[in-house]
Amino acid sequence: MILRDRQNRIIRALRADGAASVQELADALAVSPATIRRDLEMLDRNGELVRTWGGAVLPPRATAQEDTDPDEAVETPFEQAGDLDLKRRMAEAAAAMVTDGQVVILDIGTTTPQIAELLRGRDITVITTNLAVFDVLRDDEAVRLVLLGGVVRRNYRTLVGSLAEAALEQVSADLLFLSCTGVRANGHVVDNMAVEAPIKQSMIAAADRVVLLASETKFPGSGALRLCSLTDVDTLITTTGAPDETLAHSRNAGGEVVIT
DSSP states (O other): OOHHHHHHHHHHHHHHHSEEEHHHHHHHHTSOHHHHHHHHHHHHHTTSSEEETTEEEOOTTOOOOOSOOTTTOOOOOOOOOSOHHHHHHHHHHHHTTOOTTOEEEEOSSSSHHHHHHHHTTOSOEEEESBHHHHHHHTTOSSSEEEEOOOEEETTTTEEESHHHHHHHTTOOEEEEEEOOSEEOTTSEEEESOTTTHHHHHHHHHHEEEEEEEOOGGGSSOOOSEEEEEGGGOSEEEEOTTSOHHHHHHHHHTTOEEEEO
């Protein structure tokens, strides 16, 4: 059985049962547990499943689908929440921080493409793993656009993996506009996507100034993977419903808080 056929069958098994152990998959596919472990690690890096102790599960936002070829399946896109006005306000505040000549990293998410729209025609460099940002700026001759390499996650329209992380080691940026899935009451900035977290952390390391985009809906939000703390954020852009006691972590550390 060739590699991709075997991995397709692993995905089908998870869609049918929600989870599976290494031994169960090895027995079903008549291969060694070591082979299954390598497959699971590869599929986890690609964002197609989440590796667990002794097995794997589907990603949290994956939806059950019919038993079709995973290569032909349509993945679930970003949820389009009803806070478009909040995102637009944050995008406007973010774009106003950018000055000509700067190098800007735009993270994944649905707010950063709106920032990209507002940066069209500017004499800046934009670096991103966000394919939606790429689509906004791909024909803009004024913006120098750098698309980092990596594996395409079609459901989130991003590039992930070791190629993206390695590329970020060569980057020195003025600004990072960072997204997250939650901000805890203790000031921890978290995310719920294991495959994206290392890239976000590499982006933080590559930027002189970190600007966190977190609307009121992200307090506390969700996620268990810690990206950084509000004390590590230079500027927090949020909206009027964010809790003052959490925002105090940023203010007390000398960070700027912009409420839109």
